[in-house]
Amino acid sequence: MLKRRRLIFSLLAIAPVIAIFGYVRIFPIGEILRLSLHKWDILSKNKPFIGLANFQELLGDRLFQEALLNTSIIAFGVLLITVPLAMILAALIFYRTRSRFAGFYETTIFIPHVVSLVPAAMAWKWIFDARLGPLNALLSVFGIEPQAWLFDPTLSLISVIILCSWQALGYAVLIYLVGFKNLSKSLYEAAKLDGASGFQSFWHLSIPLLKPITLYVGVATLVSAFNVYAQVYVLASDAQGAPGRQVRVIVLDMLENTFRNYRVGYAASEAVVLLVIVLILTFIQFSLLREKGARK
Amino acid sequence: MKRLIAGTAPFAFSVAGRAALLTSVIGAGLLAATAGANAQSIRVWSGYPELAPFYEHVAEGMKAEYPDIDVTVEAIALREHERRVALGITSGESAEVLELATSIAARYLENGLLATPPADVTAFVKDPANFGAYFVDAASYDGTVYGVPLFRGQSALYYNTEMLAAAGLDGPPTTMAEFDSYSDALTQRDGNGNPTVSGWSLRLSGGGAGITEKFWINMFQHGGEILVPAGEGKWKANLASDAGVAALAQYLGNLYTTKTVTVEMPADAEAFEREQTAMFIRESWVIGDIAAKAPGLSYATTTLPRGSIVNPVQLYVAGEGEQADAAWKFALATQKPENLLWLLDNVGWLPNRTGLDYSDILAKTPALEAFVSYPDSYEFFSTPAIGPIDEVMTRTASALEAAFANPDLAGDNDAIRSYLEGVDGEINSLLSREGLLGE
Structure with a gap:
């Protein structure tokens, strides 16, 4: 009886949270799935059902393909830079500077994550400026010709990857630091007794032991990078004065289809594709990094 | 203090006092409600930040004739403006006065989301002395006038x-x-x-x-x-x-x-x-x-x-009732020759209304000549x-x-x-x- 009462109490206690979560998270996803099968211009009351026509059109849409390719390059670029770099930086902070400066280093690396995105992107826009930017000035010291960072199709993508990685790094380092702090010291002491060097300990102990952290950081970074928009918008948008080459990404394409082309159903089908991609990638990452027997 | 000594509540009132207070509150409420009923607050949404001073100038000029109309101008960059109009109109939260180019307004007109003007506004727009046929067409949909022509790119x-x-x-x-x-x-x-x-x-x-x-x-x-x-x-x-x-x-x-x-x-x-x-x-x-x-x-x-x-741009009105009436009054106020000349002189956008005397402005700003005087061909x-x-x-x-x-x-x-x-x-x-x- 008591057990049942506890269960009812628990359910009642959690119900408001579940209700709010369902309303603000699950319901919109369901609505997006429904809209993706309809033709709707946001203004009309009519939303005719068109089946998979939106998805069929996506297959031949040059701009969507460009957006998908750009977004994928940015997402994997950010992942490839952020995860190893964050792990190395966290290791350096944890092992090399367990001194009074550790807090300073952590704060320095974490600051980009909490700085407001727009002013940060504006600062990077200046850094990448082809004529006046300090990046080209630095390159010229080494005899490298000035580069059109925000105009060249490849370099503009690299610029976005650098900006996104710079932003994502602080959070990833922080999570890795938590991971490092939870690793058992006895294992490292045993390794040291066996003659393992610092690098060997890092390679053979830290990396395998930090797999769950790497999984979390990888998934969070990838999902966040697939949703890239504001960075691209500020670095290269369609404002007057030609600030840069527009790097088309999926979220930008969705917004454009919704509010400029009035094609909400079509934009919803893009959102569904993005959702499926992120889910598949998350599943793959879980499969690759989950420890054997973790489900048991 | 005397009441405190007597043991009564510090802010207690007599029956007559309470009645007077109640009457005052109700009176004040009614007064506020009446004032609220007379005063109309309208918002103007523009996609050109440089036009904000113009709309404020028009609103200021309306004060003498319509002291109860309060105008708030919200001018932002064009692309963001187009997005907020799409969201605002569909959610019923849009401003009353909307500045839209013909090509953008077409979607909303197709779906009946913009108000038809009162007869005096339609007559004003259709009057050949005010606008050429091109601008009347640009402000119309299916032969019905919906907007007040304002300026052109x-x-x-x-x-x-x-x-x-x-x-x-x-x-x-x-x-x-x-x-x-x-x-x-x-x-x-x-x-x-x-x-x-x-x-x-x-x-x-x-x-x-x-x-x-x-x-x-x-x-x-x-x-x-x-x-x-x-x-x-x-x-x-x-x-x-x-x-x-x-x-x-x-x-x-x-x-x-x-x-x-x-x-x-x-x-x-x-x-x-x-x-x-x-x-x-x-x-x-x-x-x-x-x-x-x-x-x-x-x-x-x-x-x-x-x-x-x-690229002709018009003022449209969303909504109905007294606020819409106030919005149309504002739209008409923009058409006063002194306001349109102020627009050209201070902002630089070209008014669509015909019959305006630009001579003083052209003498002061010869660069405008290329926009208002051109060959017949x-x-x-x-x-x-x-x-x-x-x-x-x-x-x-x-x-x-x-x-x-x-x-x-x-x-x-x-x-x-x-x-x-x-x-x-x-x-x-x-x-x-x-x-x-x-x-």
Whole structure:
């Protein structure tokens, strides 16, 4: 009886949270799935059902393909830079500077994550400026010709990857630091007794032991990078004065289809594709990094 | 204090006192309600931040006649404005007065989301003494007037007179061939031959419809348009025509053959004001911008070789009832000649109303001459007021941006034509999807 009462109490206690979560998270996803099968211009009351026509059109849409390719390059670029770099930086902070400066280093690396995105992107826009930017000035010291960072199709993508990685790094380092702090010291002491060097300990102990952290950081970074928009918008948008080459990404394409082309159903089908991609990638990452027997 | 000593509550009142208080509260409430019923607060949504002072000026001028109408002006960048209108109208939270170009308003009118004006506003708009037939059509849908014509975007060539003089050029270019030779002569270069000041600033990057609009203006000078009528209410793409090929060849020639401009160079009004370009094509608002940001700039304007784009903008009203009435009063107030002259004089956008005396303003600002006085043969065009026009413009912009980045196309007209045929195919399939493709 008591057990049942506890269960009812628990359910009642959690119900408001579940209700709010369902309303603000699950319901919109369901609505997006429904809209993706309809033709709707946001203004009309009519939303005719068109089946998979939106998805069929996506297959031949040059701009969507460009957006998908750009977004994928940015997402994997950010992942490839952020995860190893964050792990190395966290290791350096944890092992090399367990001194009074550790807090300073952590704060320095974490600051980009909490700085407001727009002013940060504006600062990077200046850094990448082809004529006046300090990046080209630095390159010229080494005899490298000035580069059109925000105009060249490849370099503009690299610029976005650098900006996104710079932003994502602080959070990833922080999570890795938590991971490092939870690793058992006895294992490292045993390794040291066996003659393992610092690098060997890092390679053979830290990396395998930090797999769950790497999984979390990888998934969070990838999902966040697939949703890239504001960075691209500020670095290269369609404002007057030609600030840069527009790097088309999926979220930008969705917004454009919704509010400029009035094609909400079509934009919803893009959102569904993005959702499926992120889910598949998350599943793959879980499969690759989950420890054997973790489900048991 | 006496009551406290007597043991009563500190703020207790007698029955009569409470009744008086209640009466006062109810009275104050009624007064507030009555005042609320009389006062109307309306919002004006504009997509041009530089127009905020104009609307505020109009609102200030209305105070004497309509002291109970409070006007709040919210002017933001055009793209964000278009997004908030889409969201605002569909959620019923939009401003009462909406400033919209004909092509953007078309979607809302198709869905009956904008109010029809009262008879006096319709009569005012339809009066030939106030507006030409073109502007009445632009403010109408299916023969019914929905908007009050306000201003138009119209282009002219801006050129730096000191730079032209330094290059030994007597006057502005008058043909598209001259645009090339002038551009070459006006370009300033560093020791390595790289341009430091562009001869002719072209819109080359940044994405968005602006690239297409600027290209369309240049293509028009070569004798063609991106979309051409193809039957009743139908259209088809025309980029791969001789005019389209000539226009793209000209862009690429300046980029890669004569190298008078680069994608990275500062462009547009900002570059012109900083003397980083010698010539560029833009609307009249730049005159006000120059006056504010670069008053010492030596420049002049002139008409384009063939004609100009005209993008009429109207004021529409969303909603109904007393607020809508107040909104229409505001829309009509903008049409007072003194307000429209203030608009031209202080902001630089061209009023659409006819019969205005610009002589004082032209004497003060000769640069406006190219926008209001033009040869009889001067032609005008507008982007078609069809639902998917923005999508056409954006997709074309993306294709043009890719072409501008491709040096292999420069000097190869066959390759240019072939490329533009591909773009035409994409535009036509879009028109076909919307049932707007003609033969």
